[in-house]
Amino acid sequence: DADVTQTPRNRITKTGKRIMLECSQTKGHDRMYWYRQDPGLGLRLIYYSFDVKDINKGEISDGYSVSRQAQAKFSLSLESAIPNQTALYFCATSGTTGSYEQYFGPGTRLTVT
Amino acid sequence: GENVEQHPSTLSVQEGDSAVIKCTYSDSASNYFPWYKQELGKRPQLIIDIRSNVGEKKDQRIAVTLNKTAKHFSLHITETQPEDSAVYFCAADAGGAQKLVFGQGTRLTINP
Numbered sequence: 749d750a751d752v753t754q755t756p757r758n759r760i761t762k763t764g765k766r767i768m769l770e771c772s773q774t775k776g777h778d779r780m781y782w783y784r785q786d787p788g789l790g791l792r793l794i795y796y797s798f799d800v801k802d803i804n805k806g807e808i809s810d811g812y813s814v815s816r817q818a819q820a821k822f823s824l825s826l827e828s829a830i831p832n833q834t835a836l837y838f839c840a841t842s843g844t845t846g847s848y849e850q851y852f853g854p855g856t857r858l859t860v861t
Numbered sequence: 862g863e864n865v866e867q868h869p870s871t872l873s874v875q876e877g878d879s880a881v882i883k884c885t886y887s888d889s890a891s892n893y894f895p896w897y898k899q900e901l902g903k904r905p906q907l908i909i910d911i912r913s914n915v916g917e918k919k920d921q922r923i924a925v926t927l928n929k930t931a932k933h934f935s936l937h938i939t940e941t942q943p944e945d946s947a948v949y950f951c952a953a954d955a956g957g958a959q960k961l962v963f964g965q966g967t968r969l970t971i972n973p
Contacts, residue, residue, distance in 0.1 A: 779959070788870070790950055790963040791905065806960070807862075838904065848893050848959055852904040 751775045754839050754853040761829050762861055769824045769856050771839030777851075778844050780822040782806075782814060785836040785855075794837075797822055798844075829860040863888040863955035867964025875972050880941055882967045884951035885933045893954040894927060894934045895961070900947045908949075909936070938969075946971045 752773045761767050771780065778799045783791040793806030795814040803814060811833060815823045826833055839853040864887040874880045886894075895910035911918045911925045911934065918925050922941075927934040938945055948968050952961040 783963075788965060790867070790965045791952075792963070793960065796960055804960075807962075842959065848910070848954070849895070849907045850961065852906070854904055 752839060752841055752851050752853040754837075754856050756856060757854065758857045760859045760861065763830055765829050767826045767829055767858070769837055769839075769858070771822045771824070771853055773820050773839075773841045773851075773853075775841055775843070775851060776819075777841040778819060779842045780816070781840040781842075781850065782812075782822065782824045783838045783840065784808065784833075785838060791838065794824065826858075826860075829858075831860045834858060834860045863891060863953055863962040865951060865953050865962050865964045867951050867967060869967060870965065871968045871970070873970045873972060874941055876941055876943060878941055880938045880945070880969055880971075882936045882949055882951070882969070883933060884935070884953075884964050885931075886953040886962075887932065888953065888956055889929075889932065890956045891953040893959070894925070895952050896925060896936050897950045897952065897963075898947045899950065899966075905950060941971045943971050943973060945969060 755770045781796045782794040792808050797803050797816045813825045837856045840850040842850045867884045892913035897905040898908045899905040909923050909925050911927050922939045924937040948966045950966050951964040955962050
């Protein structure tokens with residue numbers, strides 16, 4: 749499903765570095781989300797945006813920031829990466845009418861050493 | 862806020878048998894309950910969902926039941942096949958806001 753793409757797919761970085769994960773979608777959806785996945789903890793919401801001018805914190809926003817550059821683009825930044833931010837990060841999108849289905853990107857595996 | 866608990870964390874069944882995964886939620890305002898399947902190394906994908914005005918929904922071998930009074934919902938897979946092996950996540954929309962809270966996941970293994 750190439751409708752939701754994430755870059756990079758894998759990244760290794762050092763403690764203290766700033767890193768940006770990018771998400772793009774061609775589904776025309778207004779709503780976009782960032783999740784992190786850790787073993788045994790499921791998917792936890794970091795930030796979400798219901799339109800270009802709307803940004804909201806999720807369950808675990810500390811240490812993260814986001815930018816909604818356009819309807820199709822939603823970026824996640826780690827201002828100063830720390831090892832416990834090592835995880836698999838997913839971007840997702842959903843529409844505003846009909847189905848509430850969220851469409852996930854392929855994920856970014858981030859390792860902070 | 863919404864809290865979703867999912868059980869069991871791992872489940873192993875013989876091919877052809879049924880599998881049941883259960884979830885409970887805390888927010889009575891939640892009204893949308895999807896189930897996602899994540900195969901190894903892949904992204905989560907929606908397999909079935911249910912809204913609070915419906916008690917049960919079926920799609921071929923998959924069914925979901927919802928008990929709003931007890932605040933729990935379950936995924937039922939019948940006649941399991943090897944391709945059903947995956948991690949399954951339940952979720953609920955927090956306060957009806959289309960912001961999903963996910964359960965911890967169930968790793969389902971189908972033994973041939």
